[in-house]
Amino acid sequence: MVFTDSMGSAHRAVDPSIHSGQAFSLSVCRTLQEWFEVDDLHCITFVYVPSALRWDIHGEAHKYITELKVRVGRHKTDNSIDVLRSRAAHSVLDSWSSTFQDPTYQGSEFLELQQPDRWLIQPSYFNGGSWLSTFRHSITEFARICQCITGDAPIGAYYCHFKINEPHGCTCGAALQSHQHVLFHCCNRYSVHYPRFLRDIASFLKHNPTVFGFNRDSSGVG
Ligand SMILES: [Zn+2]
Structure with a gap:
């Protein structure tokens, strides 16, 4: 039985795929494989214990582990796969954001919207994207929100x-x-x-179901 305050770390410890610390994971997998092969009844149960509980021996172990500082590599800037991935992702996001400021890339009719913190919505891949994450549940609603934001809708300006x-x-x-x-x-x-x-626009479209939508062709095409 394994008590842990991080199920993510527990998953990673037995994940043989490519990631930072893969060598440790492979070592764990190899050891566990041998142990599992000895007896079909061998099993491991992971128990999540929030470290904030400071629970008995787990609290002591947490204190010991968090006090232990291990430097990986000789320099702070040593590369790991996670660091390289993070740098690449941030570089792409920076490039995407700066390109997005160009109206010829964004589209002259692209609807600028603020976030609740007053900043304009910027492109991102987090949680499915800045715009798309708000409209996952309905394909028709999603189509209309695209038409609404891009202006490619059956309206006078179009x-x-x-x-x-x-x-x-x-x-x-x-x-x-x-x-x-x-x-x-x-x-x-x-x-x-x-x-x-953005969420208000979802509500607007929901309560005004014909706005920004193309009428269905009577022949069923389009
Ligand atoms: Zn009007």
Whole structure:
């Protein structure tokens, strides 16, 4: 039975795939393999014990281990796979963020949205992406949010840009029906009005199910 305050570390200790500390994991796996082969009844139970509990012998072990400082490599800058991965990821994110500032990359109609902390939403891969993570549950809702954010939706500004013979103005009387206008300025009686953040737009689309959506073709195509 193994008592641990980190199930992630426990998983990693028996993970033979490529990662920092793989040599230790392979050593653990080799030892365990021999031990398991001796008797079919051999098994290991991992028990999660939060270190904050300071539980008896586990508390003593935690204190001993956290006081033990082991330097890996001769210099602080020595590379490990995790460090190299982290550096590569941050480098890509920096490059992505700076490229995203270019309107020709972002798209001239791309809808800029603030996060609750007032910073503009920036590209990221964390948790499925800055925009996509908010709209995972419905493919139709996801399609409409893409149309809403990019402006590629059946609205006046889109018709104007692509010279489509449809009205450019809004039903409220505004000369141009852009996605910013529909979301933030239109005086039409939408069910929910003037969303501020990404989650508010999800609510706006939910309560106004036809906005930014293309009507289904009667033949079932498109
Ligand atoms: Zn309007």
